[in-house]
Amino acid sequence: MKHYKDIAGDGGSGIVAQVTEKLTALNERMGNVKYKIAVMSGKGGVGKSTITVSIAANMAQNGFKVGILDADLNGPSIPKMMGIENACLTTDHEGVRPPTGAFGIKIMSTELFMAARERPINWDGPSSTYSWISVIEATALRELIADTAWGELDFLFIDLPPVLARFRDLTQLLGKLDGVIIVTIPTGIANQIVVKSINAVKEMGAPIIGVVENMKGFACVHCGKENRPYEDVGMADSFEWLGAPCIGQVPFDKRLLEMSNAGLSGTGTNAPHLHGVFEDINKKVLAFLGKPASGQIDQ
Numbered sequence: 001m002k003h004y005k006d007i008a009g010d011g012g013s014g015i016v017a018q019v020t021e022k023l024t025a026l027n028e029r030m031g032n033v034k035y036k037i038a039v040m041s042g043k044g045g046v047g048k049s050t051i052t053v054s055i056a057a058n059m060a061q062n063g064f065k066v067g068i069l070d071a072d073l074n075g076p077s078i079p080k081m082m083g084i085e086n087a088c089l090t091t092d093h094e095g096v097r098p099p100t101g102a103f104g105i106k107i108m109s110t111e112l113f114m115a116a117r118e119r120p121i122n123w124d125g126p127s128s129t130y131s132w133i134s135v136i137e138a139t140a141l142r143e144l145i146a147d148t149a150w151g152e153l154d155f156l157f158i159d160l161p162p163v164l165a166r167f168r169d170l171t172q173l174l175g176k177l178d179g180v181i182i183v184t185i186p187t188g189i190a191n192q193i194v195v196k197s198i199n200a201v202k203e204m205g206a207p208i209i210g211v212v213e214n215m216k217g218f219a220c221v222h223c224g225k226e227n228r229p230y231e232d233v234g235m236a237d238s239f240e241w242l243g244a245p246c247i248g249q250v251p252f253d254k255r256l257l258e259m260s261n262a263g264l265s266g267t268g269t270n271a272p273h274l275h276g277v278f279e280d281i282n283k284k285v286l287a288f289l290g291k292p293a294s295g296q297i298d299q
Contacts, residue, residue: 023146025147026142029148030145030174033150034155035156037178038180039157039180040181041182041184042193042194043189043190046183046184047256051181052078053078054250057103058278059282060103066104066153066154066157067157068082068107069158070110071141071158081264083101084263087099092149098148123140138172179208184212186216199242210284214252217252247284248281251274256274
């Protein structure tokens with residue numbers, strides 16, 4: 001397969017120079033980001049975006065500079081969860097300025113470009129074929145990363161859609177991820193899909209930090225008794241042999257649902273008793289990276 005740099009001439013289109021310029025801009029942006037962490041599943045409906053926001057909020061509360069890239073181009077939810085869905089984008093000589101949410105977290109999402117929140121994204125082009133749309137979406141993802149003036153960040157968490165194609169686009173664009181967090185729920189069918197995702201990540205050479213099991217039971221608001229809405233399939237043991245250890249189990253809590261609907265406040269995770277859960281998850285993330293549990297990260 002030929003790459004753009006292998007093409008002797010482009011017929012005067014300037015395509016090689018354009019692509020080179022975009023990739024150079026992307027690399028310069030990412031040069032100011034110390035750690036790029038993808039959060040994915042491969043299975044929809046597991047609460048991946050909620051986990052992304054909660055992990056990012058905990059990192060920011062511990063003194064790290066944090067950003068979130070909403071890579072779910074067609075189904076973005078991060079702006080609403082972060083309470084900035086009505087934020088206005090501004091540009092200057094450095095690029096597009098990402099809005100700032102609770103705890104100083106910087107956010108970029110296609111949702112912020114939409115004039116009407118209820119309208120879907122329609123990709124314009126000479127063809128509506130799947131292959132053409134895939135190219136357009138990969139280009140849009142590249143521009144979201146390259147055109148955003150992220151500034152200096154300790155962590156950029158990338159919230160991915162269920163489809164594995166977006167993860168492949170991301171790895172091709174960034175070249176190197178510092179870690180992948182995979183989210184599941186305690187059901188056999190979810191874990192079956194997640195195994196495929198784990199193997200896909202390994203095949204692409206990205207380091208797996210571990211698996212977060214979401215919706216692991218819930219406490220009754222009246223008596224406090226813990227209930228298990230899903231069957232207990234022993235998730236913690238299901239992925240260890242694949243090199244994907246369990247790094248946390250998050251119980252279902254309606255206050256996290258309220259956060260999703262109303263947006264993260266600046267006073268906590270909106271479910272303060274879960275603070276310790278995400279604190280423990282992030283300690284394992286930092287241990288994986290070989291970094292201290294709070295404060296600034298040295299290069």
